[in-house]
Amino acid sequence: MATLLPPPKRQKVYHGVPEPEPEPVQPAPNVVVQFVSEDDGKPLAPAVNLPANIPRDALESLVNKLSTTDDDPVPFSFSIAVPGDTSNNGAPTRIVISNSIEKDVLSHPTHDFSPEDIFVIQCSPQAVFKVRPATRCSSTLSGHSSPILCASFSPTGNLLATGSGDCNARLWDLFTETPSHVLSGHKGWVLCVEWDGMERKLATGGHDGHVRLWDPKSGKPIGDAMRGHTKWVTSIAWEPIHINAAAPRLASSSKDGSVRVWLASTTRQLEYTLGGHSASVNVVRWGGGGVGGKGVLYTASSDRTVRVWDANGGKPIYTLKDHAHWVTTLALNTDFVLRTGPYDHTGKKPKSDQEAQSLSKARYDALATSVPELLISGSDDQTLYLWSLFPASGDAGKPKPVARLTGHQKQLSHVAFSPDGRFAASAAFDNSVRIWEGRTGKFVATLRGHVGAVYRLAWSADSRLLVSASKDSTLKIWDLKTYKLKTDLPGHTDEVYCVDFVADKVVSGGRDRKVKIWKN
Known part of the structure; x- marks a missing residue:
């Protein structure tokens, strides 16, 4: 029997017109x-x-x-x-x-x-150094007589400041791992401690509504308290060094619904007040971006909004109304370089304010030229939003979130960008930590291991390790290659409220009134 050939393929015709031949794709050379x-x-x-x-x-x-x-x-x-x-x-x-x-x-x-x-x-x-994970507690430092509520290392990593419910802040020397100074003056709990980018001053905010400045070398107060808030101070932010190295200003947010900007380096007088929020302002962040790179203030409030202000004069720029509940945490992809100013892993110290400003500007630009300054907001509505408010292309028009980050089952407690800006980590009361892509907000992994609410996160300077502090009295260091637990750090006898990464040391404090330093 003769083999029958299939009929020739008919050319497709659309409304009497033959289908155009597809253009051959040129292979890349x-x-x-x-x-x-x-x-x-x-x-x-x-x-x-x-x-x-x-x-x-x-x-x-x-x-x-x-x-x-x-x-x-x-x-x-x-x-x-x-x-x-x-x-x-x-x-x-x-x-x-x-x-x-x-x-x-x-x-x-x-x-x-x-x-x-x-x-x-x-x-x-881009990362020419490697941080070793902490595996043991090298020091347990007593001194505070009430729970430790906040902790922050200085830009060089030589000093640590802690604030406590005993109305005192304390300074600790991380070289010798010994107490340095007791900072007494607040009449209520010390709720926040922040260093300026040149490590010349420490600012503390308290339950008494006062903001105080301290000289870290002597432990003495710099002038009287800056008064004006009618309720407690929730957060403090310094002006970035690459914008103003000689006399950085200071912003404080309060439960009274206002944000105050102070001339911290000169007269310690109030420069202006931001009064647009209708409920407690929970966080203030001083960003280095904005129009012309002159700096902007980001504020998050219990009125369910995030507001963006021009730092020079306090003119409102944006009001972001996407959250459905209190907004409690903010993070910028530039947080690490803004906080450490001119001090990088090489340990070089600037000889003048001009050199410090140019070093800080180079570090900021290296990060912000590839991706403009990004903001993440976290809320009690169990979601986060990623924002790009000042894109490189110019005017953004009406701001829309880049992404809505969902997955947590309870309210957010903290969010933090990695120093290189590639990832963001969020902690919540659902006992988990979640990792997201820093530029797109895409979900990467969930880190499970804690058996209590996770209160606080800190990244290592090389962005390879993440440490979390929890209600379950432990710290956990996570490996971001495998998204598995790398090291468990038990030792605290009660809830751990604060944690920070300093070079290859981890410092923590909490309800047991002890500061613990962890090393490799």
Whole structure:
């Protein structure tokens, strides 16, 4: 029997017009890439032949596989020098690779590159140090006679400040792990302690509605208390050093529904009051972004709103009304660099205010140029919102959240961005910690292990470790490669209210009135 061939395929016709032939997709050209170190120009690996459209993240994975023996991948930034172009103060102009070689280099509008060129990609590691996880308690420091409510390390990591229900704040020396000074003056619980970015002053806020300034070297008060709030002070924020190094101002939020901005370095007088909220203001954050990078104030309130203000004069910019219950916690992706100012992991100290301001500006810009300043707000409605209020493209119009972050089963207690801004972690009264992508708000993982509400979180400076403090009297350090528990730190005899990461030390305090320092 003869084999029957299938009938020829009929051409599809739409309304009498034949279907157009699909345009052939041009394959991306292959290019030869040489990865070199930005520091000394030495090759990190042999030259490789790659498709030009390989994404930036894949380039990073490739460099890590070719050049490092460490298990932990190192984040890199990539750039290509434009040959012969030295218009940048004598230094070669660089093109930063943020998408792919094809998109950023071959398609560059002003510089001609050919796929036949050898592309010398300069690689700069973004985390050149590694924090070791704490495994043991090295010191238990007594002194407070009531529960420890807040703790904050100084920008250099040499000093720790704690505030307590005994109406005192205390300073501790982290080199010797011994008490340094007792700061007495408040007439009620000390609810918040914050260092200025140059480590010259410590500000404390209390149940008595007063804000006080202290000299950390002598432990003496700087002038009288700054009075004006009619109810207790809930939060304090300093003006970033890259905006004002010589005389940073101070903002305080209060249960009385107001935020006050003080001229802390000169007369300690009130500059202006923000009075737009109709209920307790729970958090104030001083951001480094805004129009022209002049700084903005973010405030979160029990009136279910987050408000954004121009820090110069206090003019309202945005009111964000998406939450359905009290907004209790805020975090910025720039929090770490704003807090540590000019002090990075190298330990260099600036010689002048101008140098401190330029160092701080360089650190801030390095983080904020790739992604503009982002805000996360957390609420008792069990959700978080991620906001990009000042995008690089200019005017944002009416602000809409980038993402709504859902999954927690009870109210949020704390949210914190990792120092590199890649991730955010949230803690809640449902005993869990959740990890989210810092730029998109996409859910990454849930960290389970606590058997009580999780009160507080702190990231290590290299963004590889996260520590959580809980009602169950333990601290837990989480490995962000596996999203599993790395180290359990039992030792407190009651609830742990506050925790902070200092270099490779973890400090904690809580209801048992003890400050504990944990080391590797």
